[in-house]
Amino acid sequence: MFGCDKYNIKPDLVSLAKALSSGYMPIGAVLVSPEVSDVIHSEINKIGAFCHGFTYSGHPVVCAVALEALKIYKERNIIEIVNKISPKFQEGLKAFSDSPIIGEIRGIDLVLSTEFADNKSPNDPFPPEWGVGPYFGAQCEKYGMLLISIYGKSLKDTEKRVEELKSQKKEMLMAKA
Incomplete structure (x- = not known):
């Protein structure tokens, strides 16, 4: 589902936003690797809390929309469909690259x-x-x-x-x- 998966990259942090809710509601998130998570939890144990957030964080309606969007992506095999049609889409549009007004596609x-x-x-x-x-x-x-x-x-x-x-x-x- 993510570019890092496509290229087999294992990042420590991944920021997500619009696609979480398919653009229907404003939402964002940060995924962290176990190594980063371990450091955060270690520090929480020392100070007692990880205080970060906003008054509008975790809004239940937005979270429900995001969960439903992710469910639909999975149920409808959206990633598989994208992987299947992308080569034809790319090939079709790159056919225009011989035009004198197109530098690159x-x-x-x-x-x-x-x-x-x-x-x-x-x-x-x-x-x-x-x-x-x-x-x-x-x-x-x-x-x-x-x-x-x-x-x-x-x-x-x-x-x-x-x-x-x-x-x-x-x-x-x-x-x-």
Whole structure:
């Protein structure tokens, strides 16, 4: 069910949120390894309590929704279904990667990222004001595919572009209303 399981990673801490309730109710949790849990319990025995929480923690309705969502994931074999259809989904969408306006399509399972770039150049993404991502999102929606369209900075940015961004950030911070 978790990315760490897919790659056989054994983390000490795993943070969970939205998927716990399938997005129906706000909830979050942290799973801890036995090693971390042992340390916490050892310290609790010394001081008498582990005081952490909020007035809205453990809300019974939210917890009931989360438990039901997890039950449905299991009953309906959601993870198996995702594992079965993901390769076809990835293959189908990656077929568009020869388009001259797609720099790269990458992702895992049913989560993909499409990088739009002029003439496939990773150093030449379309400016956000052109609205290429939102336009693509609107076209996908017409066919029943919902996606999130955001403009994110590429890890491939040049030093020059990083300097420009630093300058722009300073200008934004210094702007007066």
